[in-house]
Amino acid sequence: MTAELVRGQNHTLPQTRLEIRVSAGSPVVAGATLGDENGVVRGAEWIAHPGSPQLPGLEVSQQAAAGHRLAVDLEALPETVHRVTVLLALPVGVGGPTRFGTTAAPFVAVTGLDGTEIATFTLTGLDAESAVSALELYRRQGAWKVRAVGQGYAAGLAEMLADQGLAGAAELAASIQEAVARSLARSVAPPPPRTPEGDRVRQASGPSDPGPAPAVPPQPPAASPVQPTAEPGTASAPTPGGPINYAHPRRQHAAPPTPPPTAPPAQPGQAAQPVAGDATGWSMDERLYNQIWGMFEDLARAAAAYRSAVDFAESRMDQELDRSLSDPRNRIGGAGDRAREEARAKRDELTARAREVLDRDLAQLAAEAAVVEPALPAAYAGWDNPVWHAHRIPMELPMALRLGDLHLPERTGLRIPLLVRLPLERGIWVDSGRTASEAAALLDSDRLRRLAMETAVLHAARLLAVYPPGEFSVHVIDPAGSAAGPLAPLVDACVLAGPPAAGPQGVASVLAHLTRRVDLVQMAVRAGAADSLPPDLDTGEQLLVVNDFPHGFDDRAVTQLRYLADEGPAVGVHLLMVADREDASAYGPVLDPLWRSLLRITPVADNHLADPWVGHAWTYEPPVTPPGSRVLEQVLAAVTAARRAAGR
Amino acid sequence: MTVNMTKGQAINLQKSDGGTLTAVRMGLGWQAAPRRGLFGSRTREIDLDASAVLFADKQPVDVVFFRHLVSDDGSVKHTGDNLVGGAGSGGDDEAILVDLQRVPVHIDQIVFTVNSFTGQTFQEVQNAFCRIVDETNGQELARYTLDGGGQYTAQIMAKVHRAGTGWRMTALGNPANGRTFQDLMPSILPHL
Numbered sequence: 001m002t003a004e005l006v007r008g009q010n011h012t013l014p015q016t017r018l019e020i021r022v023s024a025g026s027p028v029v030a031g032a033t034l035g036d037e038n039g040v041v042r043g044a045e046w047i048a049h050p051g052s053p054q055l056p057g058l059e060v061s062q063q064a065a066a067g068h069r070l071a072v073d074l075e076a077l078p079e080t081v082h083r084v085t086v087l088l089a090l091p092v093g094v095g096g097p098t099r100f101g102t103t104a105a106p107f108v109a110v111t112g113l114d115g116t117e118i119a120t121f122t123l124t125g126l127d128a129e130s131a132v133s134a135l136e137l138y139r140r141q142g143a144w145k146v147r148a149v150g151q152g153y154a155a156g157l158a159e160m161l162a163d164q165g166l167a168g169a170a171e172l173a174a175s176i177q178e179a180v181a182r183s184l185a186r187s188v189a190p191p192p193p194r195t196p197e198g199d200r201v202r203q204a205s206g207p208s209d210p211g212p213a214p215a216v217p218p219q220p221p222a223a224s225p226v227q228p229t230a231e232p233g234t235a236s237a238p239t240p241g242g243p244i245n246y247a248h249p250r251r252q253h254a255a256p257p258t259p260p261p262t263a264p265p266a267q268p269g270q271a272a273q274p275v276a277g278d279a280t281g282w283s284m285d286e287r288l289y290n291q292i293w294g295m296f297e298d299l300a301r302a303a304a305a306y307r308s309a310v311d312f313a314e315s316r317m318d319q320e321l322d323r324s325l326s327d328p329r330n331r332i333g334g335a336g337d338r339a340r341e342e343a344r345a346k347r348d349e350l351t352a353r354a355r356e357v358l359d360r361d362l363a364q365l366a367a368e369a370a371v372v373e374p375a376l377p378a379a380y381a382g383w384d385n386p387v388w389h390a391h392r393i394p395m396e397l398p399m400a401l402r403l404g405d406l407h408l409p410e411r412t413g414l415r416i417p418l419l420v421r422l423p424l425e426r427g428i429w430v431d432s433g434r435t436a437s438e439a440a441a442l443l444d445s446d447r448l449r450r451l452a453m454e455t456a457v458l459h460a461a462r463l464l465a466v467y468p469p470g471e472f473s474v475h476v477i478d479p480a481g482s483a484a485g486p487l488a489p490l491v492d493a494c495v496l497a498g499p500p501a502a503g504p505q506g507v508a509s510v511l512a513h514l515t516r517r518v519d520l521v522q523m524a525v526r527a528g529a530a531d532s533l534p535p536d537l538d539t540g541e542q543l544l545v546v547n548d549f550p551h552g553f554d555d556r557a558v559t560q561l562r563y564l565a566d567e568g569p570a571v572g573v574h575l576l577m578v579a580d581r582e583d584a585s586a587y588g589p590v591l592d593p594l595w596r597s598l599l600r601i602t603p604v605a606d607n608h609l610a611d612p613w614v615g616h617a618w619t620y621e622p623p624v625t626p627p628g629s630r631v632l633e634q635v636l637a638a639v640t641a642a643r644r645a646a647g648r
Numbered sequence: 649m650t651v652n653m654t655k656g657q658a659i660n661l662q663k664s665d666g667g668t669l670t671a672v673r674m675g676l677g678w679q680a681a682p683r684r685g686l687f688g689s690r691t692r693e694i695d696l697d698a699s700a701v702l703f704a705d706k707q708p709v710d711v712v713f714f715r716h717l718v719s720d721d722g723s724v725k726h727t728g729d730n731l732v733g734g735a736g737s738g739g740d741d742e743a744i745l746v747d748l749q750r751v752p753v754h755i756d757q758i759v760f761t762v763n764s765f766t767g768q769t770f771q772e773v774q775n776a777f778c779r780i781v782d783e784t785n786g787q788e789l790a791r792y793t794l795d796g797g798g799q800y801t802a803q804i805m806a807k808v809h810r811a812g813t814g815w816r817m818t819a820l821g822n823p824a825n826g827r828t829f830q831d832l833m834p835s836i837l838p839h840l
Contacts, residue, residue, distance in 0.1 A: 113827065114767030116692075301722030305752035308721065312704045312754040353753045614720045 002109075002117040005148035011119045013137070013144045016074035018118070019111045020086055020135065025104030026096050027064040028088045029157075029180050032072075033164055034058075035083035040165040044172050046081075047161075051179030058084070064091040064180050074137065074144050083138045085149070085164065088123075089131035089157045092177045093593030100126035100152065108134045110146050121148040130156040174589060181596050274368035276375035285399050288376060289419060295365055295372070296406070296416045300611045302361040303408050309354035317347035362411050369414060376402075379466040380417055383458070383625040383632075391635055393642035395468050397422055403459065403601060405621040406609065418609070418620065420599070422466070423541055427565055427575030429598035430456045433582055439604040449580075452603035453486035455622045456545055456578045458632070462623075463543060464495055465635045469646040471540040475510050476500040479552025483578075493636035495643075497542075507552045511560040514544055514573055518564060521571040541572040549579040550587070558587065565594050668814040671783035674698060674744045674760045674805070678776035678794070679736025693732045694773055695765040698742045699829040700724050704754040706840045712744060713829055723750035724758065736775035745783060746808065748815050757809040759820075759836050761829050762794065763802040770794045770803070770823075778805055780817060792821060802826045804836055 003011045022030050031049035033041045041047065048060045057076030061068050070086065077084070088106055090097060097103050100123075109120040123134055129152025136147045153159040157176060161169035279294055281287035320343035330336030373382070378391045379398035382405070401422050405415040420426075432452035434440050440448055460474050476487060478500040490496050501510045520537060524530050533539065550558060565575050577598060584591050600608065607619040625631050676698040684691045699713035702724065710719045714729035727743045734741040746758060762778055770776060776794035781787065794803060800823035808817050824835040 115695075115765075116767075298722070301720065305721030305723070305750070308709060309704075309752050309754040312707070312709065316705060350754055357753055613718070613722075 003119040005119050005121045005146075007148055007150045010145050010147040013074075013110070013118060013146055015112055016144060017113055018072045018074070018137075019113060019115075020068075020070040020072060021109045021111060022068040022070070022086075022088060022106065022134070024066050024088065024106040027066050027091060028068075028106065029064045029091055029176065030068040030070060031060050031087050031089070031176065032058055032070065033085045033087065033161070033166075034077065034081045035085065035164065036080050037082045039083055041161070044166070044168065047166075047172065049172075049176045049179070051176055062179075072137070083136055085133050086135040086137075087131065087133045087157075087160060089160075089176075091180045092130075092156070093181055093596055099128050099130055099154075100132060101128060106132070106134065110135070110137075119146050119148075121150070123150045123152075125150075126152050128154045130154065131160045133160060174592075178592070181593075274364070274371050276372045285377060288372065288380060289399050291368075291372060292380070292417055292419055295368060296611065297613055298361070299365055299408065299414065299416060300614050300616055302358060302365070303410050303616060304614045306354050306358040306410065310351055313347045313350040313354070316350075317343045320346070358410060362414060366411070366414050369416075373417075376417070379422075379462070380419060382417075383623055383629070388631050388635060391465060391638060393469050393638055394466060397468065397471070398466050401462060401466060402623070403428070403599075404623050406618040407621065408616060408618060412619070415621070423569075423572060424574045425569055427569065427577065427598040428459065429575075429577045429579065429595065429600045430459075431580070431600055431602050432578055433580035435582065439606060440602065443604070448603060449482070449578075450486060452578045453483040453547055455601075455603045456547075456576055457486050457490055458623050458625070459576060460490065460543060460545055461495075461632055461636055461639075464639045467541065469639070469642040472543065473497040473538060473540055474543045474545060475514065476545045476547070477507050477510055477552075478502060478547045479504070479507055480548055483547045489632050489636055493633070493640050495636055495639050497538075502552075504552050504554065504557075507557050508554075510544070511557055511564070514542060514564055514568070515560050517542065518567050518571050518573050522567065525571065539572075541574065542568075543574050543576055544568075545576045545578070547578045548583075549577055550584045558591075562591075562594050565597050668748075669782055669784075670747070670749050672746050672748065672789070672808065672817075673740075673781045673783045674700065674746070674778065675740030675781055676742045676762055676776075676778045677736070677738060677740050678733040679774040680733035692768075693766060694768050695731045696733070696742070696773070696776065697729065697763050697765050697828065698726070698744055698778070699761045699763070700726075700744050700746070701759045701761070701829060701833075701836065702751075702755045703757040703759065703840060705756065706837070708833070709755060711829060721750065721752050723747045723752070723755075733773075738775075738777070740779075748808075757807050757840055759807045759839065760805040761802060761832050761836070762805055763826055763828055763832065765827060767801060767827070769799050769801055771798060778803075780806060790817065790819060792819070798823060800825060802832055802835075804832060804839060807839060 003009075005011060022028070029050060031047060032055075033048075034046040034055070035041055044052075046055075048055045048058045050060070050062045050064070053060050053062050056078065057073040059071045061070070072084065074084075086108065088108075090100065090103075092098075100106070105122050105124045105126070107120065107122050110118045112118060121135060123132060126132060132152040133149045136149050137144055138147065153163065157173035158170040161173055166172065277284055277287040277291060279287045279290035281290050321340055324330050324336055324339035324343065327336075327339075330339060374385065376385060376387065377398060378385075378387050379400065380402050381387050382402070399422065400419040401424075403418045403420055406418050407413075407415050430452045431440075432449045434443070434445055434448055443451070464472055464474060474490065474495065475497050476490070478484070478487065479502060481500070481502050483500070484491075487500055491499070498510075501507055517537060520533060521539065524533050544564065546561070549561075553561070561575075564573055568574060575598065581595060601620055601622065602608070603622055605619055605621050607617045609618045609620050610616065611618060676696060678694060678696050681691050681694045697714055699711060700719075701708050702710040702712075702719060710721070710724075712719050712724045712726050714726065717726040717728065718724070723746065725745045725747075727745065730741040744760065751758070760778075764770070764773070773794065777791060778794060779791040780789045782789055790806070792803075792805065802824040804820045804822040804824055806817055806819050806821075808815055810816075820839050822835065822839065824832050826832045826835075
């Protein structure tokens, strides 16, 4: 019989080996603290949390999740423990809800090992709290009981831990949140699930083609040579109060797509010839995107198989060598040498077979890359691809953008394009710190900063070139004017929203402008009143490039920047930071969430990106234009021309 | 033709035309618990879980189960956790696919297990079976019936192991008790 507890009620536990199930409306962090007879948590080692998930008799999950199963063995707890408090907290800095009031009420159940529920408790009535102690298991006259607590804390984990008498509560709370966010921040986000209509539908960042007043319908520019079939974008404007339009805003018809090219049947005994676009998708764009992610996964897994086999071969040889050394019979004659020879030969044989399989896989992927790379559209292509020379500014937003290349040490020549979805879901941080990587440490600091800014300019130029004209603006903050050289191509082509902002006044005015935009669009989206936005508001996507952070930033500006990083991506304002984390070290850990929320890339090759399947360290190669090439200037000139033609 | 396997029986995983198998599926099916009364949510659901453990020379290297659905090398894939069972009409409710050609060279045995996560013994589960299917043509190679199997919550089903250049399957059918594959490791090791 399940006891459905209300706040404050207690219930006797019939057994000591238990499981505590947690389900919540959004991912939560689950942990547990141990208390002595006075209810005091004696130290950090009395807390099970994602950064330190196991204690004797207690185990919690290492990550935030909407469902948890905590294993508890009350018999195995130290004698001095009289109380176990189960706590839940919302993860910080990962873009989820920040208060329990906006999520479904969490539910916890104490069950036996066979899954039968002993007691359950629904934590209703939470509001601004971001951490809550859900249940207490406590000793009473030799028996264990459970009590429903439901005490929430608006200031989060730190306040809760401090309330339980823990010294250093704030540091520990930060380290718990850090542990939760770490796995998230260090990995490339997996490709989002594919849904036929869900792809490429732009988020409500305001109407993409707004009519300032409803009486004046937006007109497509009459004399636009590159826009022969463009429809006014009215379909994508949210219609307040009206029925939701599920149709793709720009897709003209729902006819099935042309079938993808498939590889011709393989000759017997040979691998099939690869073909570009050999994947599912509604357009060539989407097929190539899926194919590249497929190659990325295949390479990660092929390398995992090889590394696992080599590790195994090494460890088996080590064991056999140890054994032959400890065998007294091997001390005389050549028996020992023979045994060692044999162990080495076995290792070499297995390693060679694993290498053979890997080489076969790599050759197949290299052949595929050789046909895919030339077939890529500009947004996915490297700067050396001829497609850039004939580039015309598109009328439709492509699905993804290439940020650079990835490769593994097994074959450094096999490059996988690193594609991120558009509109950007995460800001980008080009790390100009010298301690960031080995290659960076070899360069002097000025050279590295210049390289970082040049890389950032390439990313910004690529974004400008793949967005439809007028739907993307770039703002630059360069407080000390130190990046005038690298920024020259953007400035000369007049593609920036304004001159690079310098000095504290410049910083403040750009940030104020973007903060206002985020604020207004957010209000309009929440109220469902997109047409009430002021007519002077640019509702296209915005990119803010920040150089030399935190130079020229006062506390207010730092706060505004963090606000943009948190709230901006959902309403079309993105960050591209070029910064050395050391420069901002004076701010201490308060900026850590900002750095974690950004995708960190480097101006020189560096092996710091993890794939989402196995977690190998991939070497990231930043984009470069071919030496002596004018491709950047040509592309930016095309952006200017397209804008002029579109009348913006 | 389906072989109803008995304990300890070994079969070569070869096609009838002599070609070697390239992909096999371990399927697991069981009938959902009957709905209890008016409040269907109080039904005591039966959650069986299929797992596969990859061994290299008797050392576990990788495990595929409901928390880790694809082996790191990509050769073994779990199609997803089913928490309640199905209609009990013989369809697979959980399946593990093995691409034998992609199994890393050092992996020499793959052991398949079934556990009752919610703790019901196989006696209480209706119409439970597991089977091995040739994934390329859907032909059933072997089948076990699990229900009525006594006071056990787990079974070490079968192992697929290298023999010469091909693969061989041995039916193990060893009952055990445990909630996830971790509990079963001591019972698996004697079978390697």
